[in-house]
Amino acid sequence: MKRKILIPGILVIIFSFSLVIPSWVQAHCDTLEGPVILAAKTALEKGDVTPALKWVKKENEEEIRALFKKALAVRSKSPEAKELADRYFFETLVRIHRAGEGAPYTGLKSDPVEPIIGEADRSLEKGSPDHLVKHLTEELAKGIRQRFINTMEKRKHAEDSIAAGREFVDAYVEFTHYIERLYPNVIGQTHPATEPTRHKH
Numbered sequence: 443m444k445r446k447i448l449i450p451g452i453l454v455i456i457f458s459f460s461l462v463i464p465s466w467v468q469a470h471c472d473t474l475e476g477p478v479i480l481a482a483k484t485a486l487e488k489g490d491v492t493p494a495l496k497w498v499k500k501e502n503e504e505e506i507r508a509l510f511k512k513a514l515a516v517r518s519k520s521p522e523a524k525e526l527a528d529r530y531f532f533e534t535l536v537r538i539h540r541a542g543e544g545a546p547y548t549g550l551k552s553d554p555v556e557p558i559i560g561e562a563d564r565s566l567e568k569g570s571p572d573h574l575v576k577h578l579t580e581e582l583a584k585g586i587r588q589r590f591i592n593t594m595e596k597r598k599h600a601e602d603s604i605a606a607g608r609e610f611v612d613a614y615v616e617f618t619h620y621i622e623r624l625y626p627n628v629i630g631q632t633h634p635a636t637e638p639t640r641h642k643h
Contacts, residue, residue, distance in 0.1 A: 470559050471497075471543075472536050473551045477563070482535050486528060489514060494535055499542045509534055589617040 471478045478497050485494040491510040498506055513531040517524035529550075537547040555563075558577075565574040593613040600610035 470555055471539060472547070472549070473553055473555055474532075475555050478536050478539055479532050479550070482532050483528075485510065486513065486517070486531065497535060497539045502538045502542065506535060506538065585620065589613070589620050593617040 470476045473479070478494075481493045481497055485491050491507055494510070495503055495506060509531060513527040517527040533547075533550060536550060540547045561574050561577060565571045593610070593616075596606070596610035596613040599606045601607065
């Protein structure tokens with residue numbers, strides 16, 4: 443009797459975000475189309491630093507306020523001065539934001555936002571996660587089923603020869619490690635220090 447693999451919706455959301463969070467941290471907040479820069483642009487357009495302050499910790503607030511005042515004064519002098527002042531404000535805001543996350547600053551990126559992160563942003567704008575959940579559910583189910591099927595096929599011939607056995611072990615390791623990445627997030631252990639210990643196969 444074949445058992446169907448059931449994936450509770452909440453687990454799908456947790457696991458899927460555990461896979462995309464690195465992209466958010468490393469490539470989203472330092473992109474020109476990311477939320478930090480968008481907040482900075484809004485602040486400069488309004489002449490009010492408030493929208494940008496949420497992206498830095500309280501202890502860095504005064505530094506950003508002081509820089510913002512200087513940027514406003516400089517950017518009014520000429521188009522060239524405006525471009526330079528805005529760029530410097532963007533870079534500093536992103537650098538301080540990332541430092542607050544414990545992440546290095548490697549410069550502003552012009553790369554497009556990862557599609558799945560863009561979808562996450564759109565879900566917040568729409569006020570509904572339904573499309574995001576559907577997309578992630580389909581991708582996660584596909585990933586599990588593909589590895590499961592491959593492992594089952596290799597298992598059938600695992601005892602045929604040493605080579606076949608090793609193919610099974612490779613498939614098994616990939617399958618279990620794929621699943622293993624889900625577990626710490628399911629039980630709420632999201633801190634890097636709580637990453638699961640890899641099995642020794």
